[in-house]
Amino acid sequence: MKSYILQIETKYTKGLVNNIAGVLFTHNVEIVNNHAFVEKENEVFFRRTEILGDIDEVKLLYDLYITLSEKAKIILSEKRKKDIVVLCTKEHHCLGDLLIKNYFNDFNANIKAVISNYEKLQPLVEKFDIPYHYITHKNKTREEHDKQIYDTLIPYNPEYIILAKYMRILSPFFIDKFPNRIVNIHHSFLPAFIGANPYKQAYDRGVKLIGATAHFITEELDEGPIIAQDIIKVDHKKTPADLAHEGKELEKVLLSRALELACEDRIFVTGNKTIVFE
């Protein structure tokens, strides 16, 4: 018996749940757990089901497509670790957290490589016997630099690319290659404080809470679908440096959480929003 994740996204029609249940029943699968959601505006049905069984994968997919529609998106994948590549710059807090978790198999991901535009984090990464690619952006156009990163990471065949405080904007060509597969952590509660130096922006605005947001990267800066957000309360005594120091814990937790959700196939993207089945 194997464990699978079945993901379905299709036009909602009456009897749909019944029909899916019927197919699963005839294939004799055990439903370990199940989440579903109907987006009323566009009448789209989303479902994530963990199943267990000796499944004829091709037949099950065929029966589901016949029952639903050939236009439905149906993904049946064995439950397994996802390969990821991490991009970073000079900050270590998110990367360090991911390395520790990777080393102890705390999540459903394998870090295949780390790529950075600085050398600084190489000694840390190499402690964990993970390849570190230092690719400077100096004397390169953005496209040249991103092309080099792209060529470096492609051999690792990552399912997700994790931006662990990678402080550069990625080129459109790069983003287009990985739709809803690049996870970023932004250090504010988006949509507030888009762009550079959000803690300084937060300080200047005099907010009473700071936040962080994990989201998929799209071509619009800091505008991609939000996966997870949280905040901590602050007061007037906090300097921008204090805010940055305290915010790091939040960034760490949220990026790691988003990675987990992605690697467990718990996220659907609809328009510019996510549906997260926790």
Add this chain to the structure above:
Amino acid sequence: MKSYILQIETKYTKGLVNNIAGVLFTHNVEIVNNHAFVEKENEVFFRRTEILGDIDEVKLLYDLYITLSEKAKIILSEKRKKDIVVLCTKEHHCLGDLLIKNYFNDFNANIKAVISNYEKLQPLVEKFDIPYHYITHKNKTREEHDKQIYDTLIPYNPEYIILAKYMRILSPFFIDKFPNRIVNIHHSFLPAFIGANPYKQAYDRGVKLIGATAHFITEELDEGPIIAQDIIKVDHKKTPADLAHEGKELEKVLLSRALELACEDRIFVTGNKTIVFE
């Protein structure tokens, strides 16, 4: 023996704390509690001290001015309830909360009157024997309407004006009359979702948390100094109506908290920020 709040805002100089302590000591006051903060950027010192004693008020102020500087802002006020006027439109949740608290003396404020551009909340307010002034905005320019509100509230001599979901923008002339004395509740975590319909904006952006912000009104819409903020977590299942429903509890708590802080003289404004001594 009487209770006083002493508020000081002055240029920071070495020995300042010592000098203030010296003056208070010679006046034989008992310090009930004390908060101070030095804003390093502009080297400004802020202090709020609750004191108890048989005080020669004029003499104490004189001694403080002599010791500090005639340019210092020093306010010595007896601890007592502040008179307020509440403005509202059609939503009852914040107003209802304030009326209950007012009726049972839960906070340091007296609601002298409620003014609204609709009749809807009159029956509620009159249950509590508080004057309700219905001033429609129909067939009036903004300035005419605000002038009428102004003329209506001035006889109540309010120390603070509380916008309990008052859904109109106030005229600059009105705002200028009450610098840092108009408290508003905005139903988002500012600076995100400024302006109309923030829950719909939040829904459309697909955020994973919604918030509310209590702030002083300035001429820039939703840009005034923030007093208090908080959030609640949400997910994809929430409709804009759900967000509005759940957000109301937050709005209620934060507006009431901001009112308490204001009426207890716990808020200093510096630039566009607040220092809140809780």
Add this chain to the structure above:
Amino acid sequence: MKSYILQIETKYTKGLVNNIAGVLFTHNVEIVNNHAFVEKENEVFFRRTEILGDIDEVKLLYDLYITLSEKAKIILSEKRKKDIVVLCTKEHHCLGDLLIKNYFNDFNANIKAVISNYEKLQPLVEKFDIPYHYITHKNKTREEHDKQIYDTLIPYNPEYIILAKYMRILSPFFIDKFPNRIVNIHHSFLPAFIGANPYKQAYDRGVKLIGATAHFITEELDEGPIIAQDIIKVDHKKTPADLAHEGKELEKVLLSRALELACEDRIFVTGNKTIVFE
């Protein structure tokens, strides 16, 4: 077309979801939303479904019982307001919040009456034209007092009894009459600080957070199934009075939330736990 809530609690068996879907399909109902949960330990299946349709109620129930088992618990109820009776003592914050919400139809409940062992809150309740029954506990045994309360509330035929800071322990006979139908708010994060004066207990223990817990009443004091909990952070500066003051906002929000969940049939009780379908 009418709106219904269908609640099912039954032994989990393979094909169950399929079978229920089949019955609903043949009755041509529209599923507005649906929540289900399988408790793995005891293999019990819980489901809450909002449905819309011209339903032959008796036939639908019959078909469900035939399909599931005569041992299943199946409740099909029209979506409508629930009648409640509120018990209180001297504190007004929860009661005031409920009265305001009741007056404006903010929730799915009708407050039919308020019963208290003190006269204090009568003027407030009567503002809202709700009957107030003052039933002193003086010179009565607990059973006598509770019998009198029981006799008073029974004519109102309440579906839920809400203890809005009712500061007395109820007799076993009373509790037995209303299994999982008496909702209490306890002013601590249970199971910490059971019993009297939890804010004082919290202060003495030096905790850095205080909380509140809404739960169903069972015969074990403060040990009933928990519906909702939350906390706020505090520090050493807070006195027991401060903790009580700040905690009131939490109590208010949580009791009201629990009431909403109960009156929308979102709570299942299994053993001493709740399953809450939000």
Add this chain to the structure above:
Amino acid sequence: MKSYILQIETKYTKGLVNNIAGVLFTHNVEIVNNHAFVEKENEVFFRRTEILGDIDEVKLLYDLYITLSEKAKIILSEKRKKDIVVLCTKEHHCLGDLLIKNYFNDFNANIKAVISNYEKLQPLVEKFDIPYHYITHKNKTREEHDKQIYDTLIPYNPEYIILAKYMRILSPFFIDKFPNRIVNIHHSFLPAFIGANPYKQAYDRGVKLIGATAHFITEELDEGPIIAQDIIKVDHKKTPADLAHEGKELEKVLLSRALELACEDRIFVTGNKTIVFE
């Protein structure tokens, strides 16, 4: 010019603040920041002041003792990193976080050594070139085991001992050696769920939030002064394993925060409570 932390704990008397200010003024120190608190019950005054200056340390202490009382507790310490030793068992999440932070100088502490009753975490610790002492508890009484740990850590002369998920109860003799210097992380919101397996206890009780508590160790199990606490919300879907998994992030953040607070001399202990100057 050097940076110092001045800590004062003394009987509160009128004029006290004035007197301390006077001494600091004559020593020409610059006050970088200052926190004070008067515990009203016992009339004890606590103060933490960061100062900067060319200070005659002995003379300053002398003057403070003369001005206050020889019974006052006065500590003047240069601001510097504190040496710590970490004890752990088999869980890596807190330890990993501390090792990363130590490696990058994220906090005011130096990890001098790690001691564990298992070998499991040795490879991780040695990546960071920190001594790892494996001291099994097998075939030893608790006192024998703790004596061996004690003998091992004493040469490192730690100012604080950090229990990073050290899953054994320490002997009274050991605890007595380090009053308010052993920091533990307990995986519940104390005082709920004292002792073993708090996540299972939480699951069994059906709570809607789980927490963690950083506290100083005293002889009463899980009863020592609380430094920091926080919670996350959970629901009926979470298994004990889920609770443990999600709780780990909280444990990590809180232990690290408590360590920071301790190493920056921000914690005073009074009775069984802490005063934390953040």
